[in-house]
Every structure is written in C-alpha cells, then in structure tokens.
Amino acid sequence: MASSSSQSRQEESGLSEEDYDLIHGSESGWVDARTSCNHLSSLSAADLTHIPTPNTPCNTCQHPTENWLCLSCKEVLCGRFVNRHMLHHFRQTNHSVALSFSDLSVWCFSCDAYLDAQVIHQLRPVHQLAYILKFNQPPPLRPS
Numbered sequence: 001m002a003s004s005s006s007q008s009r010q011e012e013s014g015l016s017e018e019d020y021d022l023i024h025g026s027e028s029g030w031v032d033a034r035t036s037c038n039h040l041s042s043l044s045a046a047d048l049t050h051i052p053t054p055n056t057p058c059n060t061c062q063h064p065t066e067n068w069l070c071l072s073c074k075e076v077l078c079g080r081f082v083n084r085h086m087l088h089h090f091r092q093t094n095h096s097v098a099l100s101f102s103d104l105s106v107w108c109f110s111c112d113a114y115l116d117a118q119v120i121h122q123l124r125p126v127h128q129l130a131y132i133l134k135f136n137q138p139p140p141l142r143p144s
C-alpha cells in the first residue's frame with residue numbers, strides 16, 4: 001500500500017494512513033470502505049457493461065431518487081431513506097452488493113460496510129461506468 005519511493009502524504013506529515021484518515025478523512029466517503037469482500041461471486045452473473053442509467057426510478061415504488069443498483073441482477077431499488085426496497089431485495093435474494101446512484105458508493109449488505117470500488121477490481125468497471133453515465137466524464141484517479 002504505502003509507497004516507499006515517492007513523497008507520500010504520510011511521510012510528509014509523519015502520520016500513518018490511519019491517523020491521516022482519522023484527522024482529515026471523514027468527509028471523503030471512502031474512509032471506512034473495505035478493500036475486500038467475500039460476496040462478489042454473484043456479480044459475474046450480471047453483464048455489468050450495460051447498466052440502467054442513474055436516474056432510473058425504483059422498480060417497486062417508482063421513487064425517482066436515492067436508488068441503488070443491485071450488482072447481482074441489475075435491479076434498481078430505493079434505499080433506506082425511502083422505502084428500503086433494496087434492503088428487502090437483499091433479504092429475499094441474498095444479493096449483497098449494491099451501487100448507490102446518489103453518490104456512486106458501493107455497499108455490501110452482508111459485510112454491512114461500504115466497499116472501495118476503485119480498489120476492488122471486480123467493482124471498478126461498473127463504478128466507472130456509473131460515474132460516466134452520471135457525470136459524462138470518467139472518475140478522477142486517486143493518487144495511490
């Protein structure tokens with residue numbers, strides 16, 4: 001993880017990555033994201049090179065915002081601040097991993113945690129695709 005040759009932020013500040021995140025990171029949305037998840041196997045069943053657009057309404061209640069894309073079957077369902085249809089979907093199908101169309105974060109219901117879509121290679125393509133559909137440009141690359 002930590003680079004030894006370049007001048008990383010940790011070396012400049014003398015802080016470990018964890019210290020840095022504790023002090024600076026709370027607004028980034030990536031701080032608590034896991035970099036691995038054991039529930040990604042069902043993703044391969046879905047063709048994630050074609051996904052619904054981020055303005056797709058909830059399949060169940062037609063709510064227009066706060067929706068999530070199931071990365072196992074590509075169903076679009078609303079989140080916990082609406083009618084929790086994605087949570088119901090997880091309980092019915094055990095499809096664990098969903099991508100938020102609001103902020104493009106990826107959540108695993110089984111891990112009960114956010115997943116880092118730029119680190120986990122199975123998630124990176126669909127995260128990039130969703131980002132392009134939402135913003136009409138590729139996501140900015142984070143320095144490693």
Ligand SMILES: [Zn+2]
Pocket residue numbers: 058059060061062063077078082083084085
């Ligand atoms: Zn709904």
Ligand SMILES: [Zn+2]
Pocket residue numbers: 070071072073074075089093095
């Ligand atoms: Zn599903």
Ligand SMILES: [Zn+2]
Pocket residue numbers: 037038039040096108109110111112
């Ligand atoms: Zn998981």
